[in-house]
Amino acid sequence: MEVPWLLLVHGSVTALVVVSFLCGQWPIFEGTFIQSINNFLTFGAYYYLLRLVQAVCGTGARDLVLGVERYCCDRPNPILQVFYVAIIGVTYLIIVQTSFEYIPGYYVSGLHRYLSVVAVLIGATLFVLTSFSDPGTVTAENVSQYVSSYPYDNLIFVEKECSTCKITRPARAKHCRICDKCVARFDHHCGWMNNCIGEKNIRYFVAFLVWHFLICVYGAVVIGFILAGELKERKVIYILTVYYGIENSFSGLFPHVAQWLLAVHNTQILLSVFLAILALLLGGFCTYHLHLCLSNTTTNETFKWQDYIMWMKKENEAKANTAALKSSIGSNNSNAHKPPPSKWRAFFVRSQTPSVEPVVKNNIYDRGMIRNLCEVVVPLSERKSFARRKSD
Numbered sequence: 001m002e003v004p005w006l007l008l009v010h011g012s013v014t015a016l017v018v019v020s021f022l023c024g025q026w027p028i029f030e031g032t033f034i035q036s037i038n039n040f041l042t043f044g045a046y047y048y049l050l051r052l053v054q055a056v057c058g059t060g061a062r063d064l065v066l067g068v069e070r071y072c073c074d075r076p077n078p079i080l081q082v083f084y085v086a087i088i089g090v091t092y093l094i095i096v097q098t099s100f101e102y103i104p105g106y107y108v109s110g111l112h113r114y115l116s117v118v119a120v121l122i123g124a125t126l127f128v129l130t131s132f133s134d135p136g137t138v139t140a141e142n143v144s145q146y147v148s149s150y151p152y153d154n155l156i157f158v159e160k161e162c163s164t165c166k167i168t169r170p171a172r173a174k175h176c177r178i179c180d181k182c183v184a185r186f187d188h189h190c191g192w193m194n195n196c197i198g199e200k201n202i203r204y205f206v207a208f209l210v211w212h213f214l215i216c217v218y219g220a221v222v223i224g225f226i227l228a229g230e231l232k233e234r235k236v237i238y239i240l241t242v243y244y245g246i247e248n249s250f251s252g253l254f255p256h257v258a259q260w261l262l263a264v265h266n267t268q269i270l271l272s273v274f275l276a277i278l279a280l281l282l283g284g285f286c287t288y289h290l291h292l293c294l295s296n297t298t299t300n301e302t303f304k305w306q307d308y309i310m311w312m313k314k315e316n317e318a319k320a321n322t323a324a325l326k327s328s329i330g331s332n333n334s335n336a337h338k339p340p341p342s343k344w345r346a347f348f349v350r351s352q353t354p355s356v357e358p359v360v361k362n363n364i365y366d367r368g369m370i371r372n373l374c375e376v377v378v379p380l381s382e383r384k385s386f387a388r389r390k391s392d
């Protein structure tokens with residue numbers, strides 16, 4: 001039973017590292033050890049590496065590491081794109097080499113050999129579309145079209161010029177420091193796509209996420225059916241029941257079946273666990289981005305709203321405290337000739353907290369789920385009505 005324990009520990013540690021790295025900054029993990037692991041992986045480990053390199057190899061080597069970091073994180077580069085192609089290519093190759101021999105199987109039709117190719121090709125097409133299509137670059141020629149797409153809400157977007165591009169920055173646009181250009185309805189710069197995600201390619205990006213989530217679920221389920229077919233065809237459950245002389249119960253049989261699967265089909269087990277973890281992560285990203293699409297918000301705007309709400313809360317608290325102080329001074333003056341209140345009364349009067357006006361997020365771009373979704377599928381700047389307005 002040593003091998004299953006080793007696999008369990010290995011799988012748990014891998015899952016913990018992957019989840020901490022990708023999701024450690026999510027609000028639900030705030031203050032937990034997952035956030036601490038994320039901080040170490042994203043900042044701490046790099047800081048200690050720099051110190052180690054400087055101590056061992058000198059300042060020149062440290063500058064070289066900093067240069068590599070600048071190229072990888074601050075400049076457009078295809079590193080993660082190559083990584084994506086490698087992950088997809090290698091995973092699919094392993095599946096073909098190790099699992100296609102079981103297709104067709106007891107529960108799996110031969111059609112899945114071809115369906116899987118089509119599924120991967122569609123995923124690759126969405127990747128190319130997201131990576132190489134225009135995200136909605138704002139230039140001096142098309143800026144008026146983008147400005148007419150969305151009004152300024154004067155809360156998180158005010159009319160101003162981009163200091164780098166020297167053109168009016170449309171509402172919801174942002175200057176991407178990596179691509180060095182203004183992008184309409186800016187969502188975020190995606191390292192995996194080596195491209196900004198903006199008004200014109202958010203549809204491909206969301207389709208990419210949803211499709212890859214479905215591919216992972218599809219792969220994990222088909223492998224699950226391959227293993228179930230193997231158990232059935234080889235009469236494994238019957239043999240194990242007779243061999244160990246145990247009752248045909250789930251709890252009695254499960255450890256022996258798991259042990260047999262790990263011994264005979266360890267590659268398929270690892271593949272299905274890998275695909276299930278990916279599906280879980282992609283499912284989280286899909287849900288988040290679908291929520292953003294349905295509420296007509298972007299990732300960039302989510303951060304802007306957080307800052308705005310925090311700032312407004314502080315301002316309202318300051319206003320409420322000032323008003324409470326003024327009223328207490330006024331009541332003290334008017335009560336100057338009255339006898340002092342009892343200690344109990346004074347305690348309760350002091351403990352009253354001033355009422356703070358609640359901050360409401362007023363997203364003027366939210367026009368209802370259906371219209372919001374239509375806006376993602378057919379961007380406003382691409383619609384005929386806007387082309388007409390531009391020529392008017």
Ligand SMILES: [Zn+2]
Pocket residue numbers: 162163164165166174175176180181182
């Ligand atoms: Zn700009």
Ligand SMILES: [Zn+2]
Pocket residue numbers: 176177178179180188189190195196197
């Ligand atoms: Zn960018």
